Amino acid sequence: MYATVTQPLTFEEFLAWDDGSGREFELLDGIPVPLSEPNANHEDLIQRLCAYLENHLPYISRQSKQVRLKTAIGEKEKSRKADIVIFARVEWQRMKTNSSSAAAYIPPPGVIEVVSNNWKDDYLTKLAEYEDLGVFEYIIVDYAAFGGIRFIGSPKQPTITIYQLEDGEYLPPKVLRGEDRIDSRLFPNIPLTAEQIFAMSR
Numbered sequence: 540m541y542a543t544v545t546q547p548l549t550f551e552e553f554l555a556w557d558d559g560s561g562r563e564f565e566l567l568d569g570i571p572v573p574l575s576e577p578n579a580n581h582e583d584l585i586q587r588l589c590a591y592l593e594n595h596l597p598y599i600s601r602q603s604k605q606v607r608l609k610t611a612i613g614e615k616e617k618s619r620k621a622d623i624v625i626f627a628r629v630e631w632q633r634m635k636t637n638s639s640s641a642a643a644y645i646p647p648p649g650v651i652e653v654v655s656n657n658w659k660d661d662y663l664t665k666l667a668e669y670e671d672l673g674v675f676e677y678i679i680v681d682y683a684a685f686g687g688i689r690f691i692g693s694p695k696q697p698t699i700t701i702y703q704l705e706d707g708e709y710l711p712p713k714v715l716r717g718e719d720r721i722d723s724r725l726f727p728n729i730p731l732t733a734e735q736i737f738a739m740s741r
Contacts (some may be wrong), residue, residue, distance in 0.1 A: 554640035569615030584740035598630040605642040625649030652680040
């Protein structure tokens with residue numbers, strides 16, 4: 540028997556909610572929406588990249604964390620379960636002092652999404668959501684060239700796209716492929732190329 544939602548949940552209520560199915564969810568207008576399970580390549584890339592970043596960032600990187608999205612007064616709450624969330628250390632330490640679920644209650648400095656078949660979510664919907672939220676750097680890792688040609692070119696090839704916030708808007712993206720070095724403001728000295736990140740999926 541699985542639990543059902545009879546009325547819209549707040550973000551905090553959603554974090555404590557469990558329907559008993561073992562599935563992962565995001566919050567859409569107060570209603571939990573189930574997510575598709577990622578494939579093994581997707582999982583490996585997330586796990587390896589998150590572990591790598593943990594040793595190279597002045598931040599805290601965590602896999603599969605909920606990000607509370609911006610909502611207008613009177614709107615039901617929404618969230619995204621991001622592949623990797625980059626937390627400020629002070630915010631992570633704050634969460635460690637209480638028993639609440641670890642999640643991005645406030646806009647995190649960075650979010651990394653690894654693209655799968657529903658690529659439009661990453662390149663269009665989440666881009667707008669994270670920009671509106673004020674996420675400083677949004678990185679899209681398209682290791683299998685799922686995205687549309689307007690985002691990754693033709694012929695399609697694995698691509699990393701980096702959006703950086705300035706005056707409340709994302710600047711034109713940095714598009715990286717092959718041996719291009721990662722050009723990030725959050726981790727400016729990281730010694731990785733795009734191809735080295737793609738190889739984490741293999």
